[in-house]
Structure formats: C-alpha cells, structure tokens
Amino acid sequence: MINKLFEQELQVINVGLSSFAESIRQTGGKSLQLDWRPPASGNRAIGMKLALLVNDPQVEAANRTAFERFLSAQPILIGVDSARNAIPHLGERMLLHAGPPLEWERMCGPMQGAIIGAILYEGWAEDHGAARKLAASGEIAFAPCHHFGAVGPMSGVISPSMPVWIVKNQDRGNLSFSNMNEGLGKVLRFGANDASVLDRLRWLETVLGPAMNAALRPLGGVELRPIIAQALHMGDECHNRNAAASSLLFKKLTPALLKTDLPSSDLARVLEFMAGNDHFFLNISMACCKAMLDASHGVEHSTLVTAMARNGVEFGIRVSGTGDAWFTAPAPTVAGLFFPGYSQADAAPDLGDSAITETAGIGGFAMGAAPAIVQFVGGTPQDAIAYTREMYHITMGINGGFTLPSLNFDASPAGIDARKVVDTGIAPVINTGIAHRDAGMGQVGAGITRAPLACFEQAVAALGQPRS
C-alpha cells in the first residue's frame, strides 16, 4: 500500500495550516483544506475516544444493523385507546412528561401547569392548590414519555385516562404512542389548565378518541410513511408545519368516520375539530418517528441517535448503543419570530418531545421541503435548503422514502450519527414552536434551535470501546 502511494496521484486532506494546502496546489498536487476546529469542544479525552470509534468495523456493523431497522420500519396508525389500556407498564398514579427525567421542583412553568391540569383531569385533587401540593408530595410518579414508548409535544403530559394514538411498526412489532393534539390557544401542553382545557380533554377522551378508533379499526390502520412522504411534497416538514399531512389524514379518515354509528352532532364536531387544527397530524408524525427509532434502539456499539427531547430545563438525547442512558445539557433558547406582543423574554427554553421528528430525519432536517415556514427562522428558501444539506454531513445515510422536491427529489438525510456531530461540531437543527415561560399562556412564537453538542460528546464518552 505504501508503494501504491508512490504510483498514485497525491491527494491531500489538509488539517490545520492552510498555507500547506496552497503550496501543494501551487506545485501541482491536489489538496483539500478542512475548516477544522478541535472536536468535542476541545476535550482531548473525548476527542481521542471519538477517533477510536471513527470508521471502526464493529461500530460500522452495529450502525448498519440499527440504520437498516430504522429504514425498514413500517409504522401503522392502528387505533386509539386510553393510555391506561394502551401503554404497557404505565402506573395508575403516574404522569408522563416530555424530555429527559426531572423532578417536580425543577419543572418549567408550562410543564408544572400541565401536570396540575392532568391531576385535576384525573380527579386526583379538588382544586389547583391541592393539585400543586399533591404534585410536590411525591405521591405521583413522574416519568419521561420516552421510557414508555410514548412522545408528547411541548410539556408532553400524558395521564392514564387520556386517549393516545397507537402506532405499530409492522416490521418489528414495536408499539409507540402519542397523546392527541388539542389545537392552539389555551391548551394543556402549554400549561393551561382551566375548565375549558379540562372540558376539551374530556371530549377527546369520550368522543374524539373513540371516534378515531372506530374509524381506524375497520381500515386495518393507516400507513404513516406514505402520508409523510406525500406531505413532504406538499410543503410540510411534519414538525412545525403539518397542514398537508393533516389534510391527507382527514381525507383518509372522513369516509371511515361516516361509516361509524357516531351521532351526527358528534361527527360534525369531530370533523370540525380535525379540519380546524393544522397540527392535528403532529402527534401522529411524532409517534411514527418514535416507532421507527425505537426499532433501531439497543444495538450494542451503535452510535445512532434514537431520541432527542427537551423538558424545558434540559435537552437530552439517547443513543442506540448506550441503552437507557440520557445525555443531557441545559435546554437552549430558541431563536425565532414571536407573535405580536411577545418577545424572547417571554420564551421558555426549548421544550417537548417533538424533536423526535428531527431525530428521524424530518422537521428541521427536511426544512428544504417547507419554504412556507422558512420565514419563521428569518430566512430564504435557499437557507431552508442549506439547513437540510448541512444535516447530510451528520447523518448515516438517506431515507429513500422521504424525498424533497426542492432538492431535486434527493432523499432526506436520516439517522443522526453521534460521532459525526462531535467530529464536525455541526449540531442537529430543530424546528420548533416556542412556549410562553409561564403556565397556560400558550405558544408565543416559532423558530429554530440546535441540539447542544455537549449531549453528543457525553454519548461518545459513554459508548463502549470496540474490540478492534
């Protein structure tokens, strides 16, 4: 091989002083100058650990397995049931929340508001004061949605009586769950918990949930990847924009709903509710992504990122090869546009499980597909494409099922590789709504943020040392 070098044209990757790359070019050689910076934010130990993982045969094999499982997943929306019935091992006095684990005392305003609302909704307390006391008492168990195969946007609170979407990955049989989207305005996920919020939750439980289930069961479920694929061709990225996907689902479900024996007054309200909520599909998109990623979780030595989630205090990630561990860093703020009357000062730090969409290669990773919302991030359609292109550099491959018209129908980047994030310092981009920092105020804007590099650095440090 050394002698082969003498017979080849010398092609040099130059890491460091750029004058060396220039002199190689001046003397007729080929060189490529890197825009290098110390990986792992300059942490040498993690930098060396990373080096040992790069292109390692065992890690590569593990990643092929994990990525293959991710790509082969076939998530089907099969029905709706109460969390109590649907989610295995959910405790009776347990509330699920978004992001990595955290205690009541540390929860942000919107999440505490949602917890109080859920306690009142379940009837575990009489009033707000009692609910707050109960939440702080330790009698209620709190756990991340992610620990139960579930995901929820914003505060992501799921209580046992709430109806949840059930998604089954036909390929490997794993299930995932998400709560139902309440629409905009005063809603539980932003921490609102007054009577109107609780009334709506009861309507979801007693009318909308059973109606959806009744429509879905005879259909044998709805395949979700084709809906997302089509929506990406219609201007959605299926995180911050779900207008097209919600319409597509509406088309699928309406005929089925008409065949159920739902009273016409309920039917009208159900259809009205679906038609009036452009984010109706968001929670389903999230559950779909969760099902795909859970399928690829737990492959030893794999560096595939299988979850990114925020609880309003911390941003956390999980990686296929590191089991149940969370790698966390303070939740970043979101740079974006604010609704009239609100500003950065009103914003809660990044919140919600919805970054599962980016983890699965849509959302911010498919920004190029959604020029309609690019103004939220103060950019041009070119900027949106640039975000997507940038993400190709930190992903394992592409998802041929999700193509992007503005990128000449290139497949979307898919499968975040924690190694590449740490090596390049390119942080995954996330498109997201911005919650008001106080409970119940709702959404105040939308914008873009980046996953903290520190999470990925910790993950690299924790990954098992390969044999080789």
Place this chain on the structure above:
Amino acid sequence: MIKNLYRDSVSLMQFSEKLRALEGIAQASAVMATENNIGLLVEAGLLASAVPPSPNDLLIVVAGRDEASTGAALDSAEAMLTAKAADAGDGGVRRVIPRSIQMGLESMPSANLALISTPGEYAAAEARKALQFGLHVMMFSDNVSMEEEIPLKQYARAHDLFVMGPDCGTAIINGIPLGFANVVRRGNIGVVAASGTGLQQVTSLIDRFGAGITQAIGTGGHDLKSEVGGITMLQGIEALAKDKATRVILLVSKPPSPDVMWNVLDKASKSKKPVVVEFIGADPQTITGGNIHGVKTLEDAARAAVLLSKGRALKRFSNALPAKYKSLVKPAQKKLKKGQKYIRGLFSGGTFCYETVLLLRESLGSVYSNTPIKKEEKIPDVWKSQEHTVIDLGDDLFTQGRPHPMIDFRLRNERIVQEAKNPETAVILLDIVLGYGSNMDPAGELVPAIRQARKIAAKAKRTIVFIGSVCGTDSDPQNLSRQEARLREAGVILTDSNAQAARLAAAIVS
C-alpha cells in the same frame, strides 16, 4: 471573546499583526482561549488575571492609547473575523466547508494522505481518524507524546500505512513538497530522514549537484528512539527498496539508540541497493560495510548519493576546507581586530545548528549552545552569547507565541544587531532556508539587519564577517540564485552547504 470560532495559530498571528498596525494600538493578541494561551497572555501582562479556558472560543486582547482606539480595534477585529466568506454569487445554496476528515473524504474520495498541523494536543486523534480511513499521515504538529505516537505507528504498520511525524516538518512525496519543503528535481535517490532541516539540506544539495529524488520521507524526531523502534524509518527503507524508481537510498538522523541502529542497518543491508547513511555525529567507519556507506556531513551524504545514483564509485570525502573557500580565509582574517575572536551562530534550522556545533568543536574546542553536544557547554543565558556560541532560534524557548524563525526574522535580526555590538564577535554564521512554508524573501528580511550590524561595528572601527549557506533550489518560490545574489551583495560570504560554512568560519577564527 468570540464564541465557537476556530482559527489556526499561524493565521491568528498574522491577524494579531494586522491589529497591532491599527491606529493607537500598542499590543494586540488573538488566540484560541486555551489554558496555555491564557497563561501566556497573563505572563505577558496583557490579561490582568486568568479567565476560564474555553478552547473553542477566540480571545482577542488589545492594549492601546485610549479606550476609543482599543474599542475600535476590537470592533474591527470582530468584524474581520466573523465576516462571512463571499458566497459563490450564483444565488445558489451555501455549502458547508468540510470540517472533519470524514467530511473531507466526501469531497475528495480518492484522498490518500492527511497532512496534520493542528495544535499538538489534538493531532494524535486526527491522525488516528485518518489512518482508520486508510489514509497515510504526515504529522507536522509537535508536542505529541510518545505514548500517543507509538500506538499510531503500530496501527499504521499493521495496516501498511505511513505515519510521518509527529514533528515532521517536511517531506516530498511524488514530487509534491509537504510542509516546509523545497522544490527538488525528480530523480532516482530516495531519502528517509528523521530531521526536517537535514532532509531539506540533502534534497536541496542533491538538486544543486545535478541529481534528483524519488521520495523524501520524514519520520519525525522520536522515530529512532528505542521506544518507537524506528517504525517509520524501517517502513521507509522497505518501501524505497521495493520502489523501482529508487536506485540509491539515503538515510539521515541523529545517531539512533544502538538497538534501533542495528535494525535500521540490517534493513538497509537487505535492500540490495546502495544506502548512504548520515547519522549526524556518529563515526562513519562504524556504519560503513557492504552496500552501506557511512558519511560525516549532510553535504557528504548528498554528494555520495549523487555519485552512486550515477553509478560512479565513491571516493573518500575530505574533512579539509575546499580550495575555493580556503582563499577566503586570509582576507577575512585581515579585517578582524585583535579582540574579535568568536563565532556567533544564529540558526533557524535545528539540524544546521547541531551540525555546526559538531564541526566547530573539532577545531575550536568548546562551543556553547542551547542544544549543546556536552552538558557543560549548555549556554547559561540563551539571550547572551559567550565565547563561541551557536543558537538554535527554532527552539521552543523562542517560538512560544511567535512564528518559527524561518518565517519571522525579527528575533534573529535583533540578535544579529546585538552580536554586532559585542567587540568579541568575529564571525556571524547564518543558515537561510528557502522553500514552501519559509519566509518568501529571507534575503530581504536579513539584509537591513546585516547593514545595521555593519554600521554599528564600523562606528567602533570593527568589521564583522558574515558567513552563511542558503538551503534551497532555483525552483523554490524564493529562487536560490536570486536570494544568494542579494546576500552576496550585502557582503555575506556564502558556501554551498552548511558544513562548509562552519568549516570556513572555524578556519577564520583559528
């Protein structure tokens, strides 16, 4: 402090220069906010106290006339550093410049070598990644420990890859100069060298003597220590032995540890090609035998290789000063006053310094240096010469926070002037290194200092003899002939090689 902005140290030094030139600015320094750099700033009095290190952030410190000028300097510094690279202008989508070796391979899939010149603490990790992608590696970076070097070289050997370095300043592969290297004619001599300037000297002299090289492989300074075992040199000999274009092999190093020396000579003898060996400072007789020819100086090494490459017989090389230089001795001696007794060698190349000390000691006895042959000849104060003194200005001592003396001549020029003030200085001995990486006009840098030194001496009714040798070729960007002509114009006596410069200087003060 600018968050998350990385620039290499050389561009930051150039940038700091630009800041210093701004109106009302006395001192300016832009560095990556590493612990080491912050320490240096505190030491230099530019920071009142240490700030917490953050190696990915860029720290700019300026001192100036008033707040208005420092404020303006900081503002323009930030503007210059964060200015967006001009886009392609085609309204297209901005693309990310590759940041990692893996990303680089996406743009250059047939890359076969990674040239690494990052700060030393990150170099081993980059080298490891390159090797794991099947790339050969040249590590220009220094400050890489042997604990890091050894596993890299072992991995490379197991996968039939080269690691040149760490601290490998120069190499020429397939005719392409890498790092600090000269543009040398291609030919049939293959070189493996543990010393950067040693490699530059032999390859430049081969070019000067009308021959050329196939490959010049650098090993880095630690390779021939017994801990490393000469892995790269042994691989290099083997590769050159197999290489059809290589007719003669030339090895350059300080004397290796005995076990490594034996392995190297054993490998060399098995190459079945003539091998010239210059273990600088070792007795050539102990090396010579069979196809192996030991030599004494870098110049002899180049001459021997050239003769063998043309199929000619080797002659014995004389230690005496060649006739063309002998005639210069008397006229030079006549210019010297009684008190002018000593040589002051001011070197930018470590091996040039080392070879000079060795040769001077043969005829002059003790020679003081910061890189002495004997402990008792270590100069007590590197900033002050005593008796015969030869200083390597490329020593870490001098390069903390400033570019190498082959690039930045300020320190050497100051020292030339300082030596001129000393009534005991007879000869100022210099090396001038051309090639990529070096200053683009060394003669232009040196001549004003030489003129100033002459003026100072003339005021005291003294004349100083300047002797030097230029290491380079006519194909170098600086052009050897032009550089030599300008130095001669300034009255510098030039020899073809470093060894002859040392011998001439010694003859003059003897």
